[in-house]
Amino acid sequence: MPVAELLQRHPEIWRGATAHPFLTAVRDGSLPAGAFDTWLVQDARFVADLLRFQARLLARAPRPAQAVLAGGLVALVEELAWFEEQAAARGLDLTAPALPATAAYAELLQRLDAADVPVALTALWTIERTYLDAWTTALPGAPAYREFVEHWTVPGFAGYVAGLEAAADAVGGGRDAVFLDVVAAEVAFWDMALGDGALGDGAVQSA
Ligand SMILES: Cc1ncc(CN)c(N)n1
Numbered sequence: 001m002p003v004a005e006l007l008q009r010h011p012e013i014w015r016g017a018t019a020h021p022f023l024t025a026v027r028d029g030s031l032p033a034g035a036f037d038t039w040l041v042q043d044a045r046f047v048a049d050l051l052r053f054q055a056r057l058l059a060r061a062p063r064p065a066q067a068v069l070a071g072g073l074v075a076l077v078e079e080l081a082w083f084e085e086q087a088a089a090r091g092l093d094l095t096a097p098a099l100p101a102t103a104a105y106a107e108l109l110q111r112l113d114a115a116d117v118p119v120a121l122t123a124l125w126t127i128e129r130t131y132l133d134a135w136t137t138a139l140p141g142a143p144a145y146r147e148f149v150e151h152w153t154v155p156g157f158a159g160y161v162a163g164l165e166a167a168a169d170a171v172g173g174g175r176d177a178v179f180l181d182v183v184a185a186e187v188a189f190w191d192m193a194l195g196d197g198a199l200g201d202g203a204v205q206s207a
Contacts, residue, residue: 001174003125003165010180017183018133020190021199026149029142030199036145037092039193042102044083044094046189049102050127051076053109057120064170065121068163072128075160082151101192105185115178122173125164126182132161134186 007014022039025031051073058069087094098106112120131152141149168174 003122003168003173003179006122006126006174006176006179007129009176010183013180013183013187014130017130017186017190019137020134020187022190022193023134023138025199026138026141026145029144031142031145033144035193035199037090038099039190040083040086040090041092041094041096042099042189042192044080044087045098045102046105047076047079047083049106049109051080053112054124056113057117057124061117061121061167062171065117065167068160068167069124072124072160072164086148099192099195101185101188105189108181108185112178118168118171118173119175119178121164121168121171122175123178123182125161125168125173126179127186128157128161128164130183130186132157134190 022031022035026036054069054073054076058066058073061069084094086092112123115123135149135152138145138149139153140146
């Protein structure tokens with residue numbers, strides 16, 4: 001099954017991850033800066049975890065998937081530098097401990113080291129496709145967050161996600177279980193930033 005079919009097979013959980021209240025609040029400007037900052041610090045940790053996962057996946061990837069994975073690794077290193085700049089500008093401490101959703105996502109990535117390559121590639125495509133579609137939902141972004149929304153919706157990122165899709169399809173990806181695990185981890189990650197009730201009671205449940 002092509003990986004893109006997974007989106008149609010699981011529309012509700014997909015919508016929960018890509019039209020989350022965190023994203024609509026980024027779009028309309030109602031997201032408190034503190035909730036965004038919590039999310040930003042945790043996402044920097046996630047990117048570091050993803051870089052390690054992807055490096056391990058590249059080491060065992062089939063020849064046709066190497067270029068897209070290697071290109072993605074370089075982009076993640078640049079992304080980490082960008083997070084460091086943003087954190088410095090906002091006065092954030094990137095050494096803050098991982099919150100539970102971040103730690104759980106890191107554990108999922110570690111478990112995927114033991115999964116076969118089609119499953120791991122499906123996971124990586126799901127991670128990046130979810131992120132792309134989520135930030136697309138937040139377009140154009142309220143002025144306070146516009147720079148971030150624009151950063152994660154550039155055509156180059158969409159092209160990278162398309163490359164991952166082709167790599168996953170070429171090895172027969174399209175596995176429901178790992179797709180559902182990753183999307184659940186993405187939902188939990190958005191929820192985490194709203195965990196202190198940043199948008200008021202019931203905001204997370206209304207996803
Ligand atoms: C939680 C999450 N998921 C995905 C991405 C995309 N690299 C990210 N930065 N953070």
